Amino acid sequence: MSESLDALERRIAELRAEVRRALRVRENSLARSLRGELRRAEQAWDTAITAEEPAPPPSGPGTSLLPIREQAHQALALLGVPTAAKLIVAVNDALFSRTLRGSQLTSLRRDEERSFRSAPYARPYYLCAALTDRLSPARGLLADSTWAPERRVLGPLSPRVDFLTSTMRIAEHLTRLADPPPGALRLLSRMAQNIPGAVEGLVPADPATAIRAARAELEVHRATDAEQRAEVAERMGSRLPDVERLFGAAALSTLRGAC
Amino acid sequence: MNRLDELRGPVPACPHDARAIAALAANPGCARRALMDAAGVDKDRTARHLGFPAPFGRSQFAIARGNVFEALVKENGCAELLRLLRELLGLPVAQVGYQDVESVGSHLRHSHTRALIDRAARAGEGTAVFYDHPLLSLKIAGHTSYLEPDVVAFQLGERFHIVEIKSFAVIDGQAEPGKVSAAARQAAVYVLALRALLADLGHDPGRVSHEVLLVCPENFANRPVVTPVDVRRQLAVLKRQLARMTRVDHLLEGLPEGLTFDLAPDGDGVPTRPAGELAEALYRVPARYAPDCLSTCDMCVFCRDEAREAGSTDLLGRQVRDQLGGVSGMAEALGIAEGTLEAAEGQEEIARLLRTADRLREECLR
Numbered sequence: 001m002s003e004s005l006d007a008l009e010r011r012i013a014e015l016r017a018e019v020r021r022a023l024r025v026r027e028n029s030l031a032r033s034l035r036g037e038l039r040r041a042e043q044a045w046d047t048a049i050t051a052e053e054p055a056p057p058p059s060g061p062g063t064s065l066l067p068i069r070e071q072a073h074q075a076l077a078l079l080g081v082p083t084a085a086k087l088i089v090a091v092n093d094a095l096f097s098r099t100l101r102g103s104q105l106t107s108l109r110r111d112e113e114r115s116f117r118s119a120p121y122a123r124p125y126y127l128c129a130a131l132t133d134r135l136s137p138a139r140g141l142l143a144d145s146t147w148a149p150e151r152r153v154l155g156p157l158s159p160r161v162d163f164l165t166s167t168m169r170i171a172e173h174l175t176r177l178a179d180p181p182p183g184a185l186r187l188l189s190r191m192a193q194n195i196p197g198a199v200e201g202l203v204p205a206d207p208a209t210a211i212r213a214a215r216a217e218l219e220v221h222r223a224t225d226a227e228q229r230a231e232v233a234e235r236m237g238s239r240l241p242d243v244e245r246l247f248g249a250a251a252l253s254t255l256r257g258a259c
Numbered sequence: 260m261n262r263l264d265e266l267r268g269p270v271p272a273c274p275h276d277a278r279a280i281a282a283l284a285a286n287p288g289c290a291r292r293a294l295m296d297a298a299g300v301d302k303d304r305t306a307r308h309l310g311f312p313a314p315f316g317r318s319q320f321a322i323a324r325g326n327v328f329e330a331l332v333k334e335n336g337c338a339e340l341l342r343l344l345r346e347l348l349g350l351p352v353a354q355v356g357y358q359d360v361e362s363v364g365s366h367l368r369h370s371h372t373r374a375l376i377d378r379a380a381r382a383g384e385g386t387a388v389f390y391d392h393p394l395l396s397l398k399i400a401g402h403t404s405y406l407e408p409d410v411v412a413f414q415l416g417e418r419f420h421i422v423e424i425k426s427f428a429v430i431d432g433q434a435e436p437g438k439v440s441a442a443a444r445q446a447a448v449y450v451l452a453l454r455a456l457l458a459d460l461g462h463d464p465g466r467v468s469h470e471v472l473l474v475c476p477e478n479f480a481n482r483p484v485v486t487p488v489d490v491r492r493q494l495a496v497l498k499r500q501l502a503r504m505t506r507v508d509h510l511l512e513g514l515p516e517g518l519t520f521d522l523a524p525d526g527d528g529v530p531t532r533p534a535g536e537l538a539e540a541l542y543r544v545p546a547r548y549a550p551d552c553l554s555t556c557d558m559c560v561f562c563r564d565e566a567r568e569a570g571s572t573d574l575l576g577r578q579v580r581d582q583l584g585g586v587s588g589m590a591e592a593l594g595i596a597e598g599t600l601e602a603a604e605g606q607e608e609i610a611r612l613l614r615t616a617d618r619l620r621e622e623c624l625r
Contacts, residue, residue: 035533058262081325084334084335086334087335089336132359132362134362134363134371136357136363137362138362139359139361139362155357156356156357156387157356157357158336159336159337159355159357160336160338160341160355160356160357162335162336162508163335163336163338181557191335193342194335194338194339194341194342196342196345196352215354220352220353221353221355
C-alpha cells in the first residue's frame with residue numbers, strides 16, 4: 001500500500017510542476033486538463049491514506065452472551081457466600097466474562113423480588129438478600145436462594161468469615177488453573193493483604209499460602225459464627241413467610257423481635 | 260429561650276452537623292458565632308444575603324473521593340481497618356465482629372445504636388468490634404443534633420474508639436496540620452456525643468477513649484494507614500463552648516431590645532430584609548475574627564471586611580494580635596512604629612519592638 005502512496009506522491013509532484021510549466025507558456029487548455037488530473041491524483045491519495053488506517057482491534061474475550069443475573073450467579077457460585085456487588089464485579093472481571101458493571105447490579109435484587117412475588121419459585125434460583133440478625137436485608141449483599149438458610153443469614157462475625165471463605169474459594173480456583181490470569185492474582189493479593197500470614201509485603205500472593213492462612217483464621221471464628229447463624233436462621237424459618245425469607249423483612253415489622 | 264427565637268426570626272432552627280459543632284471549638288472567643296449558633300440562624304444564607312458568601316463549599320470531586328476511600332476501608336466487613344488495628348494496636352485475632360447499623364431504616368438507627376452500644380458496654384467480651392455508621396445525638400442549646408461517625412470501634416482494651424476516615428494523604432508520616440486538627444475537632448464532637456450516650460445509659464463515660472483513630476491514605480497510593488490522635492484539648496474547648504451556649508443568657512444581656520437577625524423571607528423563601536439593616540444588627544454583636552475563620556465559618560468574609568474597615572489587628576492572626584495586646588488598631592501600631600505617635604504608658608515594650616521592626620524594614624528596603 002505504501003508503495004502506491006509513494007508513486008502517487010511522485011505523480012502529484014510531477015503534475016504540479018507540469019501545471020506551472022503550462023501556465024508559464026500560457027497554454028491554458030493544457031493547464032486545465034492537467035489540473036483535472038492533479039485533482040484526481042490527490043483524491044486517489046486521500047483514499048489510499050485512509051485505507052492505510054489499521055482496522056479496529058477485534059473486541060477481546062469481553063462480550064458475554066449470558067444475561068446479567070447468570071453472570072452474577074456464576075460469581076456467587078464460585079464464592080459460595082453472600083457477597084457485595086463490588087466483589088462480584090471484581091471476580092467476574094478477573095475470572096469470567098469481564099462485562100459486568102457495578103451499576104447493572106443495583107436493581108437486580110428488586111427485579112428478582114418482583115419476579116418472585118408475581119410467580120413464586122418459577123425460576124430455578126433467585127438472587128436474593130442476605131438477612132441480618134434483625135431479619136432485615138443486609139445492605140448491598142447478594143445471595144443465592146438455593147443456599148441453606150444458615151449460609152444466607154449474618155451474625156456479627158459473618159462478614160469476616162465470609163471474607164475469609166471467599167478468599168479461599170478464589171485461591172482454590174486459581175490453583176486449579178494452569179495459567180492463572182494476572183488480574184485474578186492481583187485480586188487475590190489484594191484480599192490476602194488483610195489476612196495475617198497470607199502474604200509477605202506487597203509481592204503477589206501464593207494461592208496455597210493464602211488458603212492456609214485464611215483457614216487458620218477461620219478456625220478461630222467458625223464455631224461461634226455457626227452458632228450465631230443457626231440461631232438467626234432458626235428465627236428466620238419460624239417467623240417469616242417465604243418471600244421475606246428470601247428478601248428480608250420490612251424494617252417496621254422486625255421492630256418487635258429486635259434485640 | 261424566647262429571646263433566641265426572636266433573634267432567628269420565624270423560621271425553623273438550623274440543625275448542627277459535626278462540622279458546624281467542631282467549628283465552634285475552633286474560635287471559642289467569638290460572641291457573634293456563639294450567639295448565631297445558639298439561636299440556630301442559617302449563617303450561610305445570612306452571609307449570602309449580606310453579599311459576603313463564604314468562599315468554600317464542598318467540591319463534588321472531594322466528596323466522591325472521600326466516599327470511595329471510605330468504601331475501600333470498610334469493604335468486606337472492615338477488612339482493611341481490621342488489618343490496621345491488628346498490626347498497630349494488637350487487636351486479638353478472635354475479635355472481628357461487625358455490625359452495620361445502617362441496615363436498619365433511618366428512623367430506627369438511633370434507637371438501634373443505643374441498644375447495640377448498651378449491649379456492648381454491658382457484656383464486654385464477645386460483642387462486635389465495629390459499628391458501621393451509628394447515629395449519635397447531642398443536645399445543643401436545647402436542640403437535638405444527630406451525628407454520624409464513620410465507625411465506632413470497640414474491644415481495644417475494653418474501650419470505645421471513634422474511627423474517623425478522611426481522604427487526605429499522610430505523606431512520609433506527615434499530613435497537613437490544618438486538616439488533621441479539623442478532623443480531630445470533628446472526632447471530638449463524636450467522642451462527646453458517645454460519652455453522653457454512655458452516661459445516659461448508666462455506664463461510665465470514661466470508657467470512650469480520648470484517642471481517636473484517624474484513617475488516611477498513605478503516601479501517594481490508596482492504601483490506608485491509621486494514626487491515633489489525642490483529642491483531649493479539643494474536647495475541653497468543645498465542652499466549654501457548649502456550656503457557653505447553654506449559658507447564652509449571659510451573652511444576651513448586653514443586647515439592645517428588638518435586635519434580630521431575621522432575614523424576613525417572603526413566600527418563596529427569598530430574603531426581603533435590607534442587607535444594610537441586617538449588617539447593622541450584626542455589628543452590634545462583637546466578632547473575634549482570625550484568619551483561621553476562613554476555613555470554618557460561613558460568616559468569615561463579612562467579619563474580615565468588618566475587621567479591615569476598623570483597621571483591627573485581628574487580621575494579622577492570633578499570634579500577632581496577642582503580641583500587640585495594648586495597641587488598639589493598625590493605625591496606632593503603624594504610628595508608634597514610625598515614631599509619629601508617642602507610646603502611651605504600658606506600651607513601652609511593644610513600642611520598642613515595633614520601632615526595631617520598622618528600622619529593620621527600612622534597612623532591608625534601602
